[in-house]
Amino acid sequence: LIVYTPAMMQDYTPDSTVYDIDVKTAQKKGVDVSSLTGASMSLRSAVVNSKNGCAYQVFNDIGPKYGLSFATQMEFDRIVPADYTLSAALGGLTYGVTTVQMASGYAALVNEGEFRTPTCITSIVDDNGDELYKEDKAVPVYSSDAAADMIRHFADVLHHGRDIGEDVLVLPLEDVVGGIAFGADDEGVVDKTLAQRVDCRDSAFQRELRRYFL
Numbered sequence: 542l543i544v545y546t547p548a549m550m551q552d553y554t555p556d557s558t559v560y561d562i563d564v565k566t567a568q569k570k571g572v573d574v575s576s577l578t579g580a581s582m583s584l585r586s587a588v589v590n591s592k593n594g595c596a597y598q599v600f601n602d603i604g605p606k607y608g609l610s611f612a613t614q615m616e617f618d619r620i621v622p623a624d625y626t627l628s629a630a631l632g633g634l635t636y637g638v639t640t641v642q643m644a645s646g647y648a649a650l651v652n653e654g655e656f657r658t659p660t661c662i663t664s665i666v667d668d669n670g671d672e673l674y675k676e677d678k679a680v681p682v683y684s685s686d687a688a689a690d691m692i693r694h695f696a697d698v699l700h701h702g703r704d705i706g707e708d709v710l711v712l713p714l715e716d717v718v719g720g721i722a723f724g725a726d727d728e729g730v731v732d733k734t735l736a737q738r739v740d741c742r743d744s745a746f747q748r749e750l751r752r753y754f755l
Contacts, residue, residue, distance in 0.1 A: 654683030
């Protein structure tokens with residue numbers, strides 16, 4: 542949300558070469574992070590394989606102020622001045638974030654880069670049955686191209702990412718929301734017995750959840 546998608550709104554593309562630098566070395570006082578190097582790979586590969594060194598290197602390039610501006614646009618209201626460091630690329634935030642903030646941030650990617658304030662309200666009517674509730678207008682945060690590229694990377698994570706064992710069922714991306722709702726782990730996978738008990742493929746179910754979750 543604050544590293545790769547913002548980077549792809551600048552000069553980066555999924556095929557851009559990034560480097561898996563040593564984070565501990567990068568964090569040493571006086572080190573010029575820009576001069577560090579490491580294993581080279583595409584940005585897409587860095588996302589799929591969750592390479593912290595690549596995220597750190599890219600965040601150094603785009604800058605914490607630019608990267609975190611996307612979080613603040615999406616109402617991440619716990620960002621403080623001390624968070625504007627490279628450690629933010631790896632989740633190093635003073636007060637962290639909430640699950641609702643993360644869900645709404647990823648939902649912005651699903652919604653072609655547009656952020657909607659998260660809510661559980663769908664309708665409020667008065668005694669006459671007249672509708673009073675108006676949903677907040679969507680706020681453009683990411684470009685539709687950058688958001689679409691990131692969604693494709695997430696799909697690649699599900700099928701090719703690291704640490705996905707043999708005894709799991711990887712669902713299509715649209716079904717992952719169902720898996721999360723019914724207890725999938727944080728890798729977005731559901732064990733086979735759970736998948737047999739819960740049918741996550743109902744199209745209406747998918748469409749509704751796509752408004753809020755990835």
